[in-house]
Structures are given as C-alpha cells and as structure tokens.
Amino acid sequence: MQFTISTLFQQIINGLSLGSVYALIAVGYSLVYSILLFSNFAHGGFLVVGGYACYYLLTQWGYGVVISMTGALLASGITAVLTEFSAYKPIRERTPITLYLLIASMGVNIIIENLFVVTVGGRVKALPQNTFPTGVFNLAGGVTMSASDIISLVTAVVFLGLLQLFLSKTRWGLAIRAAACDIRTAGLMGINVAFLISLVFFVAGILAAVGGIFLSVRYSLYPQLGSITTKAFIAAVIGGLGSLPGAVVGSLILGLAEMLTAGFISSQMRDLVVYSLLVIMLLIRPAGFFGKKINDKI
Amino acid sequence: MKRNIILILIGLALALWPLGGYQEGIIILMCINCVAAMGVSILTGFTGIFTLGHAAYMALGAYTAAILTVRYGISVFPSILAGGFMAILVAWLIGLPTLKLTGDYYAIASLGLCEAIRLILENWQSFTRGSRGFPGIEPYTTRGFAVTIFIFLAIITFNFLESRLGRELKASRDDGVAASLMGFDTHKSKMKALVISAFYCGISGALLGGYMGFIQPSMFDMMKSTELTAVVVFGGLGSLSGTILGSAAITLIMEYFRDISQYRMLIYGLLLVIIMVFRPEGLLGSREIWDLKMGVKK
Numbered sequence: 276m277q278f279t280i281s282t283l284f285q286q287i288i289n290g291l292s293l294g295s296v297y298a299l300i301a302v303g304y305s306l307v308y309s310i311l312l313f314s315n316f317a318h319g320g321f322l323v324v325g326g327y328a329c330y331y332l333l334t335q336w337g338y339g340v341v342i343s344m345t346g347a348l349l350a351s352g353i354t355a356v357l358t359e360f361s362a363y364k365p366i367r368e369r370t371p372i373t374l375y376l377l378i379a380s381m382g383v384n385i386i387i388e389n390l391f392v393v394t395v396g397g398r399v400k401a402l403p404q405n406t407f408p409t410g411v412f413n414l415a416g417g418v419t420m421s422a423s424d425i426i427s428l429v430t431a432v433v434f435l436g437l438l439q440l441f442l443s444k445t446r447w448g449l450a451i452r453a454a455a456c457d458i459r460t461a462g463l464m465g466i467n468v469a470f471l472i473s474l475v476f477f478v479a480g481i482l483a484a485v486g487g488i489f490l491s492v493r494y495s496l497y498p499q500l501g502s503i504t505t506k507a508f509i510a511a512v513i514g515g516l517g518s519l520p521g522a523v524v525g526s527l528i529l530g531l532a533e534m535l536t537a538g539f540i541s542s543q544m545r546d547l548v549v550y551s552l553l554v555i556m557l558l559i560r561p562a563g564f565f566g567k568k569i570n571d572k573i
Numbered sequence: 574m575k576r577n578i579i580l581i582l583i584g585l586a587l588a589l590w591p592l593g594g595y596q597e598g599i600i601i602l603m604c605i606n607c608v609a610a611m612g613v614s615i616l617t618g619f620t621g622i623f624t625l626g627h628a629a630y631m632a633l634g635a636y637t638a639a640i641l642t643v644r645y646g647i648s649v650f651p652s653i654l655a656g657g658f659m660a661i662l663v664a665w666l667i668g669l670p671t672l673k674l675t676g677d678y679y680a681i682a683s684l685g686l687c688e689a690i691r692l693i694l695e696n697w698q699s700f701t702r703g704s705r706g707f708p709g710i711e712p713y714t715t716r717g718f719a720v721t722i723f724i725f726l727a728i729i730t731f732n733f734l735e736s737r738l739g740r741e742l743k744a745s746r747d748d749g750v751a752a753s754l755m756g757f758d759t760h761k762s763k764m765k766a767l768v769i770s771a772f773y774c775g776i777s778g779a780l781l782g783g784y785m786g787f788i789q790p791s792m793f794d795m796m797k798s799t800e801l802t803a804v805v806v807f808g809g810l811g812s813l814s815g816t817i818l819g820s821a822a823i824t825l826i827m828e829y830f831r832d833i834s835q836y837r838m839l840i841y842g843l844l845l846v847i848i849m850v851f852r853p854e855g856l857l858g859s860r861e862i863w864d865l866k867m868g869v870k871k
Contacts, residue, residue: 314681365850374623375853377680378806381799382845389839505688505795512681547692553685558670561678 284418286538287531292424294530295431296493300486300507301514301522302435303479309455309517310475313373314508317358317380318483319501320387325351325484326491326500327391333403348484355480356473358383364469384501391498400496402488427489434485435523438478442519451475455517506533509553515566524564528552576863577728584724588717597716598784603824604723605714605780606804610820611730611813612773613801618810619734620766621746622672626683627774627801629690630660632793634775635782636694636701639710649713653779660775661768663690668767673760679767687798694790706789707782714783722780726773730813733769742766743811774801807848809855814862819855 300322307315328350332343362379391397410422442448450471454461462468486507490500506529514525529549536548556563587600609631616622634656641652663686671682695704702708733739744752745759753759782788800823808819826844830837848855 362846362850366853370853372853374806375849377623378799378803379846379849381803382842382849385838385842386846389836389842393835393839505684509685543696547689547696550685550689550692554667554682554689557678557682557685561671 281417282538283535286534288418288420288424289538290531290534291527292427292530293493293534294510294527295428296486296489297507297510297526297530298523299431299434299482299489300504301511301526302438302519303482303486304504304508304511305514305517305519305522306451306475306479306482308511309519310451310458310472311363311367311373311376312517313376313380314516315380315479316377316504316508317355317383317387318479318508319504320384321351321355321358321480321483322487322490322504323387323391323498323501324354325480325487326496327395328484329488330400330402330491330496344488347488348481351484351487352477352480354387355476355483359473359476364472388498388501395498397498400491402491402496423489423492427493430485430489434482438482438519441478447471447474506549509549512553513556513563515563518563518565521563521565576731580724580728580731584720587724588720599824599828601714601716601719601784602828603821604719605777605784606824607723607817607820608726608780609774609777609801610804610808610816611726612770612777614770614805614808614813614816615730615734615742615773616766616770617802617805618812618816619739619746620742620763622763622766623680624683624770624798624802625680625795626685626687626798627770628793628795628797629683629687630664630771630774631778631781631797632690632694632788632790633660633663634778635788635793636707636778637775638779639707639782639788640700642711642713643707643709649711649783653776653783656779657772657775660771660778664767664771665764668764672763672767683798684795687793687795691790691794701790704790706787708787710782710786710788712783712786714780719780719784722776726776727813727817734813738762738765746811803845806853807855809857809859811859812855812857812861815855815857815860818857818862822856 300318303318303321304315307313307318325347329343329347332338332346333340338346362383363376366375366379412420412422412425440448442452450461450466451474453464453466454468454471458468461471483504486504487500490503494500507526510525510529511522512525513528514521514523529552532548532552533545536542536545540548587604592600609627612630613624613627616624616627634653636656637659638649638652638656641647641655642649647655667682667686668679671679694701697703734743741752741757741762742765744755745757745762749759752762778793781792804820804823805816807823808817809815827837827841830840
C-alpha cells in the first residue's frame with residue numbers, strides 16, 4: 276500500500292475517532308477495576324443493552340434522539356446495577372477471590388448476548404439513517420471527516436469531562452476515589468460502600484451505553500457487538516488497569532495503531548497488531564502506562 | 574495403588590463397553606476435554622494461576638499434529654507428542670516474564686496470546702489454510718486410543734500431585750511467600766505448572782484434530798478458553814477428580830442440549846453464574862472424591 280501524507284492524516288482522524296469510542300468503554304472497565312479489582316467482562320453486555328434500547332426506542336416507539344439516548348443510558352445503567360445486585364454482590368460477600376467474579380461476569384455477558392439472540396434474533400440491525408447528521412467534511416488534501424466522527428469525538432470528550440468533574444468536584448466522586456485507594460478504610464470512614472459500588476456500576480453502564488450507540492452507528496447492531504469490548508479492555512490494560520487517564524491514553528494509542536495498520540499494512544492485520552501490542556506491553560511494562568506499581572519483590 | 578486399579582477398570586469399561594457410534598463419539602469427546610481440563614486444573618486448581626487462553630495451546634497441538642501427519646507423513650504418535658512440545662515451547666516463552674508478577678497478569682496475557690495465535694492461524698493462509706480450516710486429518714483418535722491416553726495421563730497426574738513437585742505447586746499456591754522462604758523458587762514452580770498444563774492441552778488439541786478430521790481456528794477461540802477454566806472451577810479448584818467429573822458433566826450437558834442450540838449458550842451462561850453465586854467452591858471443593866466418601870476434610 277502506498278504511503279501518502281493524506282492517507283496518514285486520514286488514518287489518524289479515523290484512529291482518533293475509533294479511539295474515542297474505545298475510551299468511553301475502557302473508562303468503564305477501569306472504573307470498576309479500580310474499586311473491585313476484577314475485570315468486568317459483562318461490560319460488553321451492558322453496551323449491547325444500550326444499543327438495543329436506543330434502537331427500539333427510536334424505531335418501535337418513535338421517540339426522538341435525545342429521549343432515546345437517555346433511555347438507552349438508563350437501561351444500561353440499570354442493567355449494570357441489577358447485575359451487581361444479583362450476581363456480583365452475593366459472590367463478594369462470600370469470598371474475596373476475584374476469579375469467581377471474573378467467571379460470573381463472563382457468564383453474565385453470555386446470558387445477555389444470547390438473550391438478544393433468542394428474543395430479537397441474531398440478525399444485524401442498523402439505527403435509522405436520520406438519527407445523526409451524516410455529512411462529510413472535506414479537509415485539505417482530500418482528507419475527509421464524517422459528521423459521526425466529529426460527534427463521537429465531541430461526545431467522548433464531553434462524557435469523559437463530565438466524569439472527571441464528577442470524580443473531582445462532588446462528594447461521591449471523592450468517595451469513589453477514596454474507595455479506589457482502599458475500600459475497607461473508605462468503609463470505616465463512613466462511606467456507604469454498597470451504594471458506592473452500585474453507583475460505580477451505574478456510571479460504567481452509562482458510559483458503555485454511549486459507546487454502544489456509537490459502535491452501532493459506526494458498524495451496525497447485533498448481539499455479539501459486545502465482543503468489541505475486548506479491545507477496550509486491552510486499551511485499559513495498556514493504559515494501566517484502574518487508571519482513568521491511562522484508559523483514555525491506551526484507547527487512543529490502540530485506535531491509532533489499529534487504523535494506521537489498516538491504512539498502511541493490511542486491514543486483516545489490525546486485530547493481530549492489537550493483541551500483539553497487549554502481549555508486548557505486558558512483557559515490558561505489565562502495569563501499563565499509568566497503572567499502580569506492582570510490588571512483587573521477594 | 575487401589576486408585577490406579579480403579580482408574581484402569583474405569584478405562585477398560587469406557588473402552589470396551591459395547592456402544593453405538595454416537596455414544597462412542599461422546600466418550601471420545603469426554604476423554605479429550607478431560608485431558609485439557611486436567612492440564613488447566615494443574616495450573617489453576619493446584620498452582621493458583623488463572624488462565625483465559627488455554628485454547629491457544631490446544632490450537633497449537635492440533636495444528637502441529639495435523640500438519641505433521643498430513644503434509645509430512647510423520648506417524649501419529651510422534652506428531653501428537655510434537656503438538657504437546659509445541660505448546661510447551663510457547664507456554665515457556667509467554668510464562669517467563671508474566672509469571673513473575675502477582676495478580677492476574679498471566680490471565681490477561683493469555684487472553685492476548687489466545688487471540689493472537691487464532692489470528693495468526695487464520696491469516697497464515699499458505700501454511701494453515703486460514704479460516705477455511707485444515708481438512709483431511711487421518712481419524713487416528715479411536716475410542717480405545719482416547720481412553721488409553723486419558724487414563725494414562727490421569728494416573729500420572731494423580732501421582733504427580735502427590736510427588737515432591739506436586740506438593741511444591743500446592744505450597745506456592747497456598748502461600749507464595751512461605752514457599753519461597755522454605756527454599757522453593759516459586760517462579761520456577763509456576764513455570765513448571767504452566768509448561769505441564771500446556772503439554773496436556775497440546776495433546777488434547779492433537780487428539781481433537783484426530784477425532785474431528787478437520788480443524789478450524791475458530792474452534793479455539795476465547796469461548797473455548799473460558800470453558801476450560803469454567804470447567805475446572807465447576808469441578809472444584811484443587812480437586813482433580815472434581816475436574817474430571819465436572820468436565821465429563823459439562824460435556825454431557827452440552828451434548829444433551831444440542832437439539833435446542835439457540836438456548837444452549839443461554840443455559841451455559843446461566844450455569845456459570847449460578848455456580849459462581851451458589852457454589853463457588855464447585856462440585857467437590859478442594860477434596861478428592863474418595864475423601865468425600867470417608868468424610869475427610871482437608
């Protein structure tokens with residue numbers, strides 16, 4: 276494939292746009308990990324719930340874009356909280372081993388995915404054309420940027436900014452940061468840990484839904500859409516699990532790497548590059564860019 | 574000694590009981606799954622290292638054996654062994670850096686490894702025939718052969734777990750710090766466990782190829798890896814007989830629901846969550862089945 280400056284810029288724009296969607300999902304992973312220290316693989320399920328809720332609110336019930344999106348965010352958030360109540364909480368109360376949570380989360384993911392397969396069918400669905408503006412802007416030198424690229428970038432920045440404000444300026448944000456530092460001590464200091472965990476899952480669910488809506492605009496909607504969160508998870512690991520800035524940086528790196536590979540090498544290699552990046556990162560710097568240092572010196 | 578004789582009797586019963594072709598197939602599949610599950614059990618159950626990518630070692634074993642027998646006309650037994658050793662080589666390379674760290678870093682790396690190997694197999698068209706799969710493998714996995722290998726490995730594993738090395742693994746699982754104070758190099762013992770478990774999975778993959786006559790990269794995806802870990806947890810972490818029972822039970826359950834394939838995955842997901850919520854210690858906990866009869870608690 277030929278190397279041109281305009282392809283380079285085009286792929287950088289595409290990469291940033293994809294990376295911003297990854298960032299929304301990866302931040303949800305990291306948020307849960309920072310409190311409960313397990314990788315919540317049901318996150319992909321929350322995302323699919325958001326996508327389908329948005330689809331049905333738009334098409335079946337004919338609500339506007341804003342109401343549909345709000346409904347989708349709520350649906351995902353509530354699903355996340357329900358999952359926490361019905362599956363994770365009983366396990367946490369019984370054992371401190373996070374493997375059980377991990378396997379349960381994979382189970383929840385399989386359940387959600389296949390609930391959609393059984394009820395609405397595995398066929399691919401597309402959000403209605405007029406949901407978002409679809410214009411394409413020509414930048415200099417034949418580089419284009421679609422309206423959905425801009426919207427997903429802007430929305431990602433807005434939601435991540437809101438999350439940052441919530442975490443740094445509110446009392447509950449402070450509580451979450453305290454719990455990320457040491458959840459036991461936070462509980463002893465009078466923080467309602469049970470409520471806090473639900474809150475974290477709710478926020479993670481909302482972010483997953485935003486990611487889900489953008490993914491279903493970018494690709495299309497199908498029950499296995501959640502499997503794309505594996506990449507967001509990898510982004511979170513590369514940035515450092517449990518670190519929110521890390522999740523954003525990791526996502527942008529991953530989005531860029533993926534799109535540059537697709538543009539200059541071959542689009543079949545993009546997934547391979549992603550997984551190789553993960554393995555290489557773990558070999559060189561297992562805690563990721565911003566992760567807590569792992570002390571393991573005996 | 575008594576245990577070995579019982580195992581051999583079970584093996585004879587499995588191998589010689591007159592059955593139809595379909596039941597015979599289920600027994601072969603059970604033996605293949607049990608071999609892989611025993612491997613994961615050594616690593617996860619007895620050494621305490623979680624894995625989300627052991628299907629990769631099965632894929633390596635399956636492809637090595639298939640390519641050696643079909644392309645190079647090497648006889649079956651050396652090819653299967655070569656499959657096992659191929660898995661050992663890759664496990665050694667990936668374990669060397671990641672097993673030094675505490676936490677789930679091996680699990681995350683193994684997830685990346687599993688997907689990377691699947692993608693390499695898919696994209697290396699000229700060598701592996703890519704996602705179309707590799708056909709024409711000689712059907713060398715007969716019932717007698719599968720049962721023989723399974724029983725042989727089961728006897729070795731049961732005795733291995735009571736050997737010096739087996740105790741070393743359990744020590745580093747129960748308390749890594751104490752084990753290293755006793756003079757064990759815990760990193761080395763974890764490496765040994767990983768390498769052995771990869772060998773089992775490689776053999777199992779090679780047997781699977783010989784049973785199906787056809788292998789495909791998508792047979793060894795993340796679902797398969799999750800299933801391997803889930804089966805071990807279902808049987809009971811730290812119980813080899815539990816692992817074998819669990820693996821056999823899951824194989825049977827999945828076969829039983831083959832008619833309603835739509836709901837099969839839904840049931841599988843529910844099963845995972847229900848086991849984690851209500852019986853996280855699995856079928857047998859950390860006891861072996863004969864301890865259960867005598868009411869011995871460990």
